Amino acid sequence: MTPLYDNHGRPLTYLRLAVTDRCNLRCFYCMPEDGIRYLPKKDLLTFEEIERLITLLASLGISKIRLTGGEPFVRHDLMDLMQRITEIPGVKDLHLTTNGVLTAPHVGALKKMGIASVNLSLDTLDRERFRVITRRDEFEPVMHTLNLLLEHDIAVKINAVVMEGKNIDDIVPLIELTRNQRVEVRFIEEMPFNGEGNHYPTLHWTYTRILDYIKSHYPNLVKLPDPQHSTAYTYTIPGHLGNLGIIAAFSRTFCGTCSRLRVTAQGTLKTCLYDDGALDLRALLRGNHSDDSIKQQLHTAFQHRAKDGFEAEQHRKNHLPVSESMSTIGG
Ligand code: SAM
Numbered sequence: 309m310t311p312l313y314d315n316h317g318r319p320l321t322y323l324r325l326a327v328t329d330r331c332n333l334r335c336f337y338c339m340p341e342d343g344i345r346y347l348p349k350k351d352l353l354t355f356e357e358i359e360r361l362i363t364l365l366a367s368l369g370i371s372k373i374r375l376t377g378g379e380p381f382v383r384h385d386l387m388d389l390m391q392r393i394t395e396i397p398g399v400k401d402l403h404l405t406t407n408g409v410l411t412a413p414h415v416g417a418l419k420k421m422g423i424a425s426v427n428l429s430l431d432t433l434d435r436e437r438f439r440v441i442t443r444r445d446e447f448e449p450v451m452h453t454l455n456l457l458l459e460h461d462i463a464v465k466i467n468a469v470v471m472e473g474k475n476i477d478d479i480v481p482l483i484e485l486t487r488n489q490r491v492e493v494r495f496i497e498e499m500p501f502n503g504e505g506n507h508y509p510t511l512h513w514t515y516t517r518i519l520d521y522i523k524s525h526y527p528n529l530v531k532l533p534d535p536q537h538s539t540a541y542t543y544t545i546p547g548h549l550g551n552l553g554i555i556a557a558f559s560r561t562f563c564g565t566c567s568r569l570r571v572t573a574q575g576t577l578k579t580c581l582y583d584d585g586a587l588d589l590r591a592l593l594r595g596n597h598s599d600d601s602i603k604q605q606l607h608t609a610f611q612h613r614a615k616d617g618f619e620a621e622q623h624r625k626n627h628l629p630v631s632e633s634m635s636t637i638g639g
């Protein structure tokens with residue numbers, strides 16, 4: 309079957325799949341303090357369903373896969389699933405996004421299976437601020453994971469959401485990690501996917517403000533070419549081994565080249581982070597549908613894709629603003 313393209317001529321090559329909505333942290337920007345109402349386990353895609361879905365997506369040209377969540381490592385036997393995914397024909401790179409709390413014991417095996425990169429969420433290098441932001445005291449295991457990933461020479465990107473009144477003093481210390489380590493630190497605009505609605509009437513820390521702040525501390529900041537389909541504006545500081553990036557996730561400056569499809573923890577296809585679901589893949593996988601019929605429905609779904617995240621948000625059912633938790637979507 310022909311590769312997957314959308315109605316704006318954009319190829320789809322990158323799947324982000326949430327393996328669970330459960331999490332062992334309660335990050336302020338992602339979930340309310342008492343958590344969210346988790347899906348019953350029977351509503352999550354099984355490993356067999358995930359394998360079938362990725363196999364049929366790979367035959368449509370999706371070659372890059374990222375597992376995310378919730379926290380992927382709270383799902384039992386995650387490493388078995390990952391190994392199975394690396395063996396699917398057409399899958400070129402497997403990536404993982406994790407909070408790092410349970411990740412350290414698996415770092416050696418991740419290296420061995422040839423993981424392409426790990427994105428580690430780390431908004432602060434201060435233990436107390438970590439506790440306040442994530443509402444859990446798990447800073448030490450996360451730092452242990454970071455050190456192990458670096459020791460094993462696994463490509464690491466640190467994701468830091470920039471939050472007014474919470475971690476502005478961490479921007480410079482996080483950038484300092486790039487001085488002697490081959491790590492990319494990415495600063496992300498906060499989005500309203502926190503399970504309760506917008507935290508601020510207007511976003512304080514837009515990508516332009518983040519950039520100005522960084523330039524005020526590092527006037528010699530150098531712009532690097534951005535990789536194709538990248539969501540980050542990438543920079544480096546002369547003499548530093550690593551890079552830094554800024555992701556305009558709320559300002560949505562990167563939609564024109566978006567190559568991503570998302571599958572939520574309950575198996576819903578999202579053609580845009582900001583839409584509210586385009587296709588119930590779980591129902592298709594559990595119904596009596598052939599692979600060809602599912603592929604056809606994927607093609608059809610992408611013929612109705614919004615041109616950008618603003619249009620996707622406008623087209624949500626009942627025009628309700630986004631407020632769902634990112635842990636159901638995967639980021
Ligand atoms: N639990 C894993 C983790 O934290 O890395 C994976 C799932 S988490 C939902 C994926 C990414 O989404 C994390 O890097 C997190 O920082 C980001 N994220 C979550 N809520 C966000 C929000 N409201 N705005 C911006 N980024 C957010």
Ligand code: SF4
Nearest residue numbers: 331335338378407635
């Ligand atoms: Fe959990 Fe990741 Fe959401 Fe934090 S951002 S609550 S670690 S899913």
